[in-house]
Structures are given as structure tokens and as C-alpha cells.
Amino acid sequence: MIPAKTEIEAAYQRVKPFVHRTPVLTSNLVNRHINAELFFKCENFQKMGAFKMRGAVNAILQLSEEERKAGVVTHSSGNFAQAVALAARTLEVKAYIVMPSNAPDVKKQAVMGYGGIITESAPTLAAREKAADHIKGETGAVFLHPSNQMEVILGNATATVELLESHPDLDAVITPVGGGGLLAGTALAVHYYGNGCSTLAGEPFDADDAYRSFHSGRIETNKVTNTIADGLRTQLGSVNFPIIKELVSDILLVEEDEIVNGMRYLWERLKIVIEPSSAVPFAAVLKHKERFRNKKIGILLSGGNVSLSQLPF
Amino acid sequence: MIPAKTEIEAAYQRVKPFVHRTPVLTSNLVNRHINAELFFKCENFQKMGAFKMRGAVNAILQLSEEERKAGVVTHSSGNFAQAVALAARTLEVKAYIVMPSNAPDVKKQAVMGYGGIITESAPTLAAREKAADHIKGETGAVFLHPSNQMEVILGNATATVELLESHPDLDAVITPVGGGGLLAGTALAVHYYGNGCSTLAGEPFDADDAYRSFHSGRIETNKVTNTIADGLRTQLGSVNFPIIKELVSDILLVEEDEIVNGMRYLWERLKIVIEPSSAVPFAAVLKHKERFRNKKIGILLSGGNVSLSQLPF
Numbered sequence A, B: 001m002i003p004a005k006t007e008i009e010a011a012y013q014r015v016k017p018f019v020h021r022t023p024v025l026t027s028n029l030v031n032r033h034i035n036a037e038l039f040f041k042c043e044n045f046q047k048m049g050a051f052k053m054r055g056a057v058n059a060i061l062q063l064s065e066e067e068r069k070a071g072v073v074t075h076s077s078g079n080f081a082q083a084v085a086l087a088a089r090t091l092e093v094k095a096y097i098v099m100p101s102n103a104p105d106v107k108k109q110a111v112m113g114y115g116g117i118i119t120e121s122a123p124t125l126a127a128r129e130k131a132a133d134h135i136k137g138e139t140g141a142v143f144l145h146p147s148n149q150m151e152v153i154l155g156n157a158t159a160t161v162e163l164l165e166s167h168p169d170l171d172a173v174i175t176p177v178g179g180g181g182l183l184a185g186t187a188l189a190v191h192y193y194g195n196g197c198s199t200l201a202g203e204p205f206d207a208d209d210a211y212r213s214f215h216s217g218r219i220e221t222n223k224v225t226n227t228i229a230d231g232l233r234t235q236l237g238s239v240n241f242p243i244i245k246e247l248v249s250d251i252l253l254v255e256e257d258e259i260v261n262g263m264r265y266l267w268e269r270l271k272i273v274i275e276p277s278s279a280v281p282f283a284a285v286l287k288h289k290e291r292f293r294n295k296k297i298g299i300l301l302s303g304g305n306v307s308l309s310q311l312p313f
Helices: A003-017 A028-034 A051-060 A065-070 A079-090 A106-115 A125-139 A150-166 A181-193 A209-216 A240-247 A258-271 A276-285 B005-017 B026-035 B052-060 B065-070 B081-088 B106-113 B123-138 B150-166 B182-191 B207-215 B240-247 B256-270 B278-286
Strands: A037-042 A071-074 A096-098 A117-121 A171-174 A197-203 A248-254 A294-301 B037-042 B072-075 B095-100 B116-121 B170-178 B198-204 B249-254 B296-301
Touching: A003 A051, A003 A150, A003 A181, A028 A037, A028 A258, A028 B026, A028 B081, A037 A096, A037 A150, A051 A079, A051 A150, A071 A079, A071 A125, A071 A240, A079 A096, A079 A106, A079 B095, A106 A117, A150 A171, A150 A181, A150 A294, A171 A181, A171 A258, A171 A276, A181 A197, A181 A240, A197 A209, A209 A240, A209 A248, A240 A248, A248 A258, A248 A276, B005 B052, B005 B150, B005 B182, B026 B037, B026 B256, B037 B150, B037 B278, B052 B150, B072 B081, B072 B123, B081 B095, B081 B106, B081 B116, B095 B106, B095 B123, B106 B116, B106 B240, B116 B123, B150 B170, B150 B182, B150 B296, B170 B182, B170 B278, B182 B198, B182 B240, B198 B207, B198 B278, B207 B240, B207 B249, B240 B249, B249 B256, B249 B278, B256 B278, B278 B296
Parallel strands: A037 A294, A071 A096, A096 A117, A171 A197, A171 A294, A197 A248, B037 B296, B072 B095, B095 B116, B170 B198, B170 B296, B198 B249
Antiparallel strands: none
């Protein structure tokens, strides 16, 4: 169930030539405020603006010659769409992208900019899956899942491999959790590369399937997905949940205003553009400051694709 | 008139322990768009959020024990105020800061946060100077000029020393020009550390004293200073202008909408928060793309202190 360390190591070597080794930022001001040492892994600076590039590249690089010819298809609320489009173009593979009709414009335009072929669907998981299935049937394209596929999870793990390589003594790494692919990958990397390090997640109250699943021990579904953290409106899956269940220490819930405040705080203090989903783990640390007192915490900033015309502040 | 290389080297060693070596960001997407290789020196990630920290630290470190006891005083539209406050606190010196009444709130709060003692003045150069003189008379504090003082200019130069250390083959470095202290420092660094490298500046049409001075050969004054680039509303000085006249290749003017577009473009593509002044040199490169074709250009992003409640987009 838990892949071996050699699999993560192989993914790391495989994706390396195609992704940025993103910087890790720190701020004395923020550290003094939180009373902890925070290390922000800036996947908002990743190619196409999010960690998703890692999983997409790792998955496409493992296709056969035959499969590459048929292309790839995915459905995504945004960043995985861009990731598949850019990774596919980089590796000269056709990319069919199903996007929900309510996805932010900036994300649709980026997918088109990377040469992705977009099909719009209703903004439900069922509609998205149906549209992707249809394309698969028509073209023979290989389906890539944004979060519930081992190649994608292992690709995602490489961000934390980098983080722990440069900062081996972290006490914890905290990520956002939406579909579960980043959290599972992070937990694997922490498991094999950490040194007394634990994996945590932040999640919005308004899309708390991971929190409830973590506590009930089986996959629970989202009842609402109204959160501003648009990357986290998705659902845990059967491939990533067993890893999360086994390797994650805790999931911390945050309110919508806490996400917005955390986002604004990081924009102002770190001078970086992050999307709302990225602010969720930081908001969780801010909310539970006393728990992280004097600890060294890695915070995975998952992406920076946000429409500047629709900022919440 | 032109200080020796040893003076820049000394400033570099002097400020090193007290400033961040800021990262240099690049973007394939941006490079493809411009048809040039751009290297963004991110002084928006500098302590207190702007390059001004360098000049303030360099100046304060050269005060006598006696002078340190009396403290320092300056007037500034914003970033130099924060820089002096933070540098002074770091070096355990009192800082009196004269700020124009129309300075952005976020900057006033930051100065107070760093322990600076603020006096407000009318938003004219004359009123600011008078208020600073008064404080100097009362307290014996040493006056630090935001841009027209050699210690400050030499401190500013260290950003470009770092840039050229990591990227020695740049064809040009371009900075914003307001008071002239950054441009003069940059020109000195390029002169001594560059390799066939030239120094350029971007300036708003709406505060074009440097452009006109550069062409007339003597210091001209601003007729208007309505530009959104609030850090560039200041005036060239007698210490920096001779350096600029001798070592700068050209000054390129940009319109207000070009500044806003350039700022937005960099926020979206680089995922970083920069203030309007920082966007001016990039806006100039964007406007004169053909001139920079296939060149390697260093762009000095001077700061990231912007009020998120008052964005121009």
C-alpha cells in the first residue's frame, strides 16, 4: 500500500529536468509573530504556477510510446489542467482538458496558452468524469487523475523531497488538502526523508471531507464546497486515502475569513502572490500558534494562480 | 567624483551581515514574450521590503560612537523611512522619521512597527526638509538623505554587485529612477563589476526630472509628481547626478498605464508582489522590446511595499 522509497527517488530523478527546484522563503518578521521557524516551499513559483506540474510530468513520462501518441485527458478545477497541458506540450503529447464551467478565467486562458484542448462541463464531479470518459472513448487518450493516481502522488512528493533535502531537521510539514494527492505525496516524502518529522494538513471547514474521513477511517464526501480555496473543492480518493490514513498526524480546519487573512498576511509579509488554497496550511498554523511554538515547520505553498481582478481584499 | 571600486567593495562587506542576499528570478514565459533573457533582482524580498535597507545600513555603520548616541533623522516618502527605522533598531540607534502626510498608511505603520519616531509634514520637499532640520537642531541627530548621500549610494550599489556576481555576463542593468540614489549606485556597480554591461533607467513621464536632467546636462526639477510610482516622486541630487551623467547610458520614459500593466504582468507571471515603482524599468523594457532583443538584462525590482487595499487593478 505504501510505495517504497526507491519509487519516490525514481520520481525525483525523472521529473528533475522538467520542473523548477523552487526556493524556500523565510521571514524573521513572520517567525517572531508565530514564535516558530517557518519554511515556505514556494510551489507558486513552479512552472505553470503550482506543484501540479510535478505529478503531471511524472505520469506522462511513464506512458508507453503507443500511449503518448494517443494523448492524455484529465478533468480539473484548474491547476492540474494547466499542469497536464504544459507537461504534455513539453513532452510533445496531445492534452484534452475537461474544465468545470465555473473555473476561473485566468486558468482557462492559461490552459489554452499551453496548447490544451478544452471541453467544458457542468461543475460537478459526475459531469466532469463523464466528459473525460467520452473523450477517452473517442480518442484513446490516457486518463490522468489530478490527485488519485500513484504516479501523480509520487510526482507531488518531490516538492517535499527538495524541502527536506535543504532543511532536514523540520519538525513538521503542513500542506493543504483537497483531492488528497499533495497530502499523500508529502506524507510519503516525510516518511522516508524526514527525521522525527510529521505531516499535517490544513483544510477549509467548507470542504472538510478529508478531516471527517481522517476521523471516521473511511472516505467521507463533501457536503458543501463553497470555499474560496477553489483548489480544495475536490474529493479524497481510494489511492491517496490509505496513505493519508497511515502517515498523516492531523488535519486542522480553518474558516473562510482565516484563509483570506492568511493569504493577505503572506502577500504583505513575504511579497509573494499565492492563491487561496495555498494560504490554508498557514492559516491553520496561525490559528494553532501555541501548538507550533519553537518548532521548525515546512509550509507547502501549493500555487499562485489567482485572478487579480477578483481578490478577496 | 566617481568613488573607487574599493569603496563599493567595502560597502558590500559592511552591509552583508545585515541584509538579505535577495534571489534572482527568471521566467521562460516572460523571456519568450520579450525575446530577451531577463534576470529580476528581487529587492522586494529585502528586509523591510526594499533595497533602501542597504543604503541605510551602510550609512549608519559609518557613524561615530558619539553620532550613534544622538540618533539619525531622515525624511522619506516611505521606503527609506522604514529602512532607517529598521537599520537603526538593528544597530541600536534612535531613528527620527519625517513622513509626508500623504504617505501610504501601510508604510507609516511599518515605520512605527520598526520603532521609528514619526513626525508628519506637508507633502512638499521644503516642508520635509524643514521638519528634519528642526529635529536635527533639537536632538543632534545625524541627517541621512534617502538618495543624495554617498554612503547611501554605495550601499545601494551592493544589490547590483550581488546580481553581477551571480550573472556576470549581463548586457545591461535597468533600474527605476526617482531621487537618483539607486540609479547612481547601480551605475557604479556596473562600471566596476560589469563586463561590457551598460546601466539604464526607467522613469515615469509624470516625474521626468532625471530624463530632462540627463539630456540638458544639469539638474532639472519635476513640474508634476502625480505618478502612481510613489517612490519616484522625488528629485535628483547634486551627489548622485554627476555619477548618473557620467555612467548611465539612457533613461526611458513610461506612461502611467504602462506602469500599471507592467506591474500586473509581473504579479501574474512571476507571482511576486512589487510596488508600482518596481514595475517602471520592466515597463520600459516591454515598451522598447526590439531594443533588448536577445540581450541579457538585469532588472532591479526595487521594493514590494504596496497597500493591498489600494491596488490599481
